[in-house]
Amino acid sequence: xxxxxxxxxxxxxxxxxxxxxxALRLTRNRAEAEDVxxxxxxxxxxxFDRFNPGTNCRAWLFTIVRNVFLNRVRRGGREVFxxxxxxxxxxxxxxxxxxxxxxxxxxxxxxxxxxDVERAxxxxxxxxxxxxxxxxxxxxxxxxxxxxxxxxxxTVMSRLSRGRQLLRESxxxxxxxxxYLRGRA
Amino acid sequence: MTCSEFEARLQLYxxxxxxxxxxxxxxxxxxxxxxxxxxxxGERGFRRRQPREAAPPELRARIVDxxxxxxxxxxxxxxxxxxxxxxxxxxxxxxxxxxALRETPSLVGELVDKHIAxxxxxxxxxxxxxxxxxxxxWFRQRAGLGVLVPDYSPAGxxxxxxxxxxxxxxxxxxxxxxxxxxxxxxxxxxxxxxxAIGPGARxxxxxxxxxxxxxxxxxxxxxTDGRVSFGLVSMLDYDALFECADRLxxxxxxxxxx
Numbered sequence: 392x393x394x395x396x397x398x399x400x401x402x403x404x405x406x407x408x409x410x411x412x413x414a415l416r417l418t419r420n421r422a423e424a425e426d427v428x429x430x431x432x433x434x435x436x437x438x439f440d441r442f443n444p445g446t447n448c449r450a451w452l453f454t455i456v457r458n459v460f461l462n463r464v465r466r467g468g469r470e471v472f473x474x475x476x477x478x479x480x481x482x483x484x485x486x487x488x489x490x491x492x493x494x495x496x497x498x499x500x501x502x503x504x505x506x507d508v509e510r511a512x513x514x515x516x517x518x519x520x521x522x523x524x525x526x527x528x529x530x531x532x533x534x535x536x537x538x539x540x541x542x543x544x545x546t547v548m549s550r551l552s553r554g555r556q557l558l559r560e561s562x563x564x565x566x567x568x569x570x571y572l573r574g575r576a
Numbered sequence: 577m578t579c580s581e582f583e584a585r586l587q588l589y590x591x592x593x594x595x596x597x598x599x600x601x602x603x604x605x606x607x608x609x610x611x612x613x614x615x616x617x618g619e620r621g622f623r624r625r626q627p628r629e630a631a632p633p634e635l636r637a638r639i640v641d642x643x644x645x646x647x648x649x650x651x652x653x654x655x656x657x658x659x660x661x662x663x664x665x666x667x668x669x670x671x672x673x674x675x676a677l678r679e680t681p682s683l684v685g686e687l688v689d690k691h692i693a694x695x696x697x698x699x700x701x702x703x704x705x706x707x708x709x710x711x712x713x714w715f716r717q718r719a720g721l722g723v724l725v726p727d728y729s730p731a732g733x734x735x736x737x738x739x740x741x742x743x744x745x746x747x748x749x750x751x752x753x754x755x756x757x758x759x760x761x762x763x764x765x766x767x768x769x770x771x772a773i774g775p776g777a778r779x780x781x782x783x784x785x786x787x788x789x790x791x792x793x794x795x796x797x798x799x800t801d802g803r804v805s806f807g808l809v810s811m812l813d814y815d816a817l818f819e820c821a822d823r824l825x826x827x828x829x830x831x832x833x834x
Contacts, residue, residue, distance in 0.1 A: 396640075396647045404639065411631035425635045432639045436646055526591060527623035533593050552587055559622075 399436050406449045407432075409529055410456050416524045417460045419513055427463065431456040450535040453525065457539060507569075511561035519554030526551050577605040582612045590619040682774025683765065684798050684807060686743055688791040690750065691761040691809040694739075701737025701752050711738045715749050723749040723764050724831060726824040733760060733820065755812060760820065763807040767800050774798075781818040784825060788814060797821050801828065 410431065414424035435442075435455050442451055512520060525531045525539060526547075533551075537544045582605045588594040589602050606613045694700035703714050708725035715721040719740050728735070736752040743765045753760040776789030776798070787798050797817040798807040806824060808817050 396643050399643060400640065404636070404643075407631045407636055407639070408628070411635065412628050415629055421632075425632065428631065428635060429639055429642065433642055433646060436643045528628060533591070548587075551591075555587070555622075 395439065396436070399439055402442075402444070402448050403435055403439070403452060404432070406452055409449060410452055412528065413453055413521075413524055414456050414460065416512065416520060417457065417517070423463075427456060427460050431459045434459065447531075447535055449529065450531055450539055453529070453531070454539045457521065507562055507565040508558075510565065511558050514561055515554055515557055519550055519557060522547055522550040523554040523558065527555075577601045579605075579609060579612055582606070582609070583615070586612075586615055586619060590616060590623070683744060683805060684774045684776065684787070684789050684796045684809075685791055687761070687763045687765075687798075687807040688794050688796055688809050690741060690743075690763070691759070691794060692792065694750075694752070694761070695759050699737075700739065702739035704737040706735050708735060711735070711751070714738065715740070719747050719749075721747065721749050721764075721766075723751075724824070724828055725751060726762070726820070726827050728753055728760075728820055728823065731755075731816070731819060731823075733816075755816070758811050760808065760810040760812060760817075762820070762824070763805075763809070765805045765807065767803050767805040779814075779818075782822050784822070786818065786821055799825075801825065 407428070410428050411424060414427040414431070415421065418424045418427060431452065435452055442448065512523070515523065521540065522536060525536045526533075531539070533544045533547045536547045536551075540547065582589075582602060585594055585598065585602055589599070589606075594602060606616055703711060705711050705714075708727055711725045712723055715723040715738065721740075725735070725738070733753045733755045736754050738752065739750045741748050741750040741763070743763060746766050748766070749764040751762040751764070753762065774787070774789070776787040776796070779786050779788050785799065789796050789798075794809050794811060795814055795817060796807060796809045797814065797820075798805065799821065800806070806821070808820055810817060
């Protein structure tokens with residue numbers, strides 16, 4: 392009888408930290424993140440039969456977490472995606488160009504404080520934030536991210552590069568504020 | 577691969593999404609170009625620097641608990657669903673019928689139910705007495721009720737006793753009589769302007785109108801006189817009940833005229 396829940400523990404709940412982390416990044420609120428993860432896990436358990444053991448369980452769970460989050464946002468009558476994604480995504484082509492001053496990336500990121508990364512991530516509009524988290528932190532492939540977000544792989548790529556660029560810009564600004572980095576304001 | 581070609585592929589390369597045919601060339605370029613190698617290192621470092629927070633242990637415990645419970649419910653469900661649905665249906669039926677049910681407990685219906693209930697009891701009377709005056713006095717002292725206890729002995733109906741009861745949520749007098757082994761209940765209930773005796777046939781006997789009704793096999797004769805309602809319930813036939821009613825009415829008239 393308890394076989395199914397034991398299997399769920401082994402296959403799904405091992406990803407709880409990652410689920411919580413994603414929920415935290417989406418909600419930006421610990422209590423809400425816990426609620427989202429709890430609801431998502433119960434949903435996942437109820438539809439665990441439909442999960443194909445050969446596929447990426449983490450990506451499947453991320454999809455559920457994200458759906459639960461979006462449903463709650465919609466139910467609360469809140470705006471789902473902050474920022475004008477159209478404008479942001481259209482300018483994504485220039486995203487891959489590195490710092491023109493030629494600061495070695497390695498050096499640059501050594502100047503970045505832990506709290507700054509947190510702050511920059513939180514400030515990122517949701518469409519970019521979720522793509523960046525799934526790729527950079529969770530190491531999902533573009534295809535898996537596209538499945539989680541329900542969008543084409545090309546969109547994942549443009550969101551990722553735009554999101555990273557925005558992150559980098561925020562971090563450079565913070566670094567200048569701290570006096571670690573000189574240069575253009 | 578040139579530096580600009582490598583830069584154009586940097587994200588894909590670090591993300592491990594570069595097509596296999598290009599990965600070799602990119603590897604080779606990163607191996608010989610320290611600037612591009614630095615970018616790769618920086619990109620990887622940047623990704624690693626994104627802070628991660630572990631799920632609180634309470635959350636884990638809560639989820640495990642909920643999952644176990646969901647599993648138990650899932651196991652029980654096939655047996656639970658049918659009775660649960662039946663219960664819901666029953667509740668719905670009661671709720672829907674409630675307005676209809678609320679109308680049926682007319683005063684007469686309520687009195688018949690009491691008659692049936694006390695007919696089962698061996699000694700239904702609180703005060704066992706064959707003396708009308710004693711019973712009248714008992715009601716006066718006990719509940720402040722001015723009750724006239726009729727004397728039916730000429731018709732062979734014997735007074736047994738009395739008890740205080742409630743009808744229409746008001747204190748009422750309940751008198752017990754017997755004819756042989758047949759019980760006759762006489763209820764004397766303070767009336768209010770709002771209540772009605774209830775449905776039944778209107779029968780005039782010696783110039784007075786009575787409401788008659790058969791409920792659950794018992795015959796009931798009732799009427800309202802001034803601020804008091806009377807109800808007689810028995811298996812006795814209507815003729816006997818009308819006689820009893822008429823006698824009670826006559827006795828009251830006699831008393832008030834004194």
